[in-house]
Amino acid sequence: MKKQLYVLVAVLIAATMIMTACGSAATPAPTEAMPAATSAPAATSAPAATNTAAGPTAVPPTPTTTPFPVAACAAGKICVRWFVGLGTGTNAVQIPEQQAVVDAYNASQDKVQLILEIVPNANAVDVLSTEIAAGNAPDIVGPVGWAGSNAFDGQWLDLKDYIAKIDTSGFNPALVNMFITNEGQLGLPFAVYPSAIIYNKTIFDSAGYSYPPANYGDKYKMPDGTMVDWNWDTLAKVAQALTTDKSGNNSTATGFDKSNIVNYGFTWGFENSTNYVGSFWAGGSLVGADGKTAQLPDAWKAAWQWTYNGIWGPNPYIPNGNYEASLNNGGNAFDGGHVAMIDTPIWYTCCLTHVTSDGTTTGTPTWDIGAMPDYNGKIGGRIDADTFRILKSTQHPQEAFDAMYYLETAGVTQLVVGTSSQPSAYGAFPAATSQQAAWLAAEKVHFPGVQNWNTFIAGLSYPDVPSAEAAMPNFNKSFADTKTFYSLILNGQNNGPFDISAAEQSFLTTIQSDFNSK
């Protein structure tokens, strides 16, 4: 009896140890509640490479404090899983709005159940990869931009046959075609993010400079009254004039103290890849026509040189990485109120909270919107675009497409447009033309005093073709290397100037190596 008891106890201890060991090592099961905490949703574009990178999202990154519960699949229902995490949508304030859309959809269905899964942005690629590898992939993924999608190149379902059955007249055809790739029609337009210059009126007023033109094609009025083309050279001159030191000298003045700059003229903000910066000059690609040779487009090199001059040149007008990252508002330099202009997609309005009459989130905004400058007579521009995608592995493609179509049509009001009393979940511009007027009305309520919203809308005419986030061989690595190179331009060599031509050659070698290792 005693011996049997010992054996029983030993077996129990052994079993406990094994189960404990297994439990702690396992990857969290996808159906378990995933903590939707901490991540700054990267949306379509990644945040700045700073210590406290904020994400380009509809709402400032507010960590969720409790795990998001995932609903169980009801018996007898076809369950369609919606994975949120590769882009925006993981912030605490966004989750209930998404869940409300899911609830509304489920209430309209008797055979299908849509299940929302929130995965923190920082882990989303890992988790989705693991789920796909384990044969337990979700059905719908999104919102997701080009970069997030490229991370799962080859995994997306061609939606051509499903889209053929629906009415797409409510979308701009150019935007519908934007999602046709060599893998097929991979999505429908959902949310777009056109770009523009956002400027700080206070800095312009105190320097006595005119604001950037609100309309594309208009000239810029210099302080002496002359009208000049609104191009990157003009912007640099204005930015230099608005860059001032402690004594009030501007960047071109004799005695200007570079080590004590108070206001800067320009920043790229969260546009933290050389691809982004280059695309504002002209559309281009690091991949040659053969699909495997790395190249550096001339316009992009001009953009990088312009940026380098702005940071490390004799008359600087762009804050370096040290300044950008050390601001007390989380590395969001423009929102610190000491930068005159930023060229950015519209998602950045999420993060504009302190350029106000009193420097707090409650004051009236003192920023407005201007046209992007041209390069050699042509405007480059950039448009981010989020959509939903369906994975090839789905067992219920039609049901998944129906649910996705619901999110992109009926769900748009809550997810993208917002109302006067409730900001939209994602803060994007709706791709559906019928929703755009309502979006504009809601923005005017949320940002009183901002006049030139139409300048952002006009930015839809200046997409980056090809997209700055377009597929490249070995995309995840090569795109990360574009960010590293941008970080080098921003931070310099030992926090100082360096030979950018030599750096470009090294960058080219690195990119080619990335392409070769595909």
Next chain:
Amino acid sequence: MEHLTHLPELPSIKSFRHMPPLARREFRNALVFLSPWILGFLAFTLLPLLATLIFTFMNLKLTDNPFDLSKFNGINNYLTLFKDPTVWNAKSNSSPGAFWVTIRYGLIALPISILLPMGIALLVNHPKLKGKSFFRSMFYMPYVVPFIASIFLWAGVLNPQFGWVNGMLEAVGVPSGSVPGWLNDTGWIYPGLVILGIWGIGNAMLTMLAGMQAVPTELYDAAKVDGAGSITTFLTVTFPMISPVVFYNLVLVIVGLFQYFLIPLALNGGTGFPGGSTLFYNLYLYKTFFVYQEMSYGSTLAWVLFVIVLIVTVILFGTARFWVYYAGEQR
């Protein structure tokens, strides 16, 4: 290493058969009690280890089927690695390669990680120091603070604009435009990381202190009689006697340097900011595996790291006989 020769030998199958029944039962019980660890080791250490070795000869993405034999590609991953500029780039006008990032940081951090705890241990072991227990506790205490919390704390302390360190530098007259950028500055990032790492030296200090306290006092008395000064006493008595502890810490620090990962990941999300100067080898390995999803190439990076660490450790052990002194050892 002499004590290793006295370990009880495991019985062979033949000797197991000839064991007395009681010894046989005890051995069987021992195996039962060891089995959870053995099973865990096989399932969660040895098997993944061998699997990653096989992966290094394949071309697998994280989402690929690891049993797909068509994915074998010989030694291509090793060839790719040995010319990967993200690992080896040493040109000055570009982002440094991950290997050189690790080496550059290591050259600064290694001596400090050994000498500073040794110096503090000497201080808190000094016979004339009042309040020894207090100082020992104070120096050890940071070690018990969760490291991830201390990383964020130090990121604030070293903030160029608002941190205490630069605040103090400005208070003593350093112009605000000339204060270091610390963790945001490619020129100051490594000293900044070293300062941050110093926070966790309590354990090394404690082991060295224990080593110093084990030195027989007769040796100090003899040195004093011989007229040795404090430096001579340290070099001829203290250091030789604590050299096994120093050696132990040296091995740990070197292995830790090659595996340096948590701080740059927590500080910058693994972006390599600023300018690629925090893309350490181990961080690149992690990103390759989980972010870029290149399971095979990530495995190759891991195995090469293992080999590098192994070689360095073997060399270190090879040098030990010249400077590490074990009491009672026959030379």
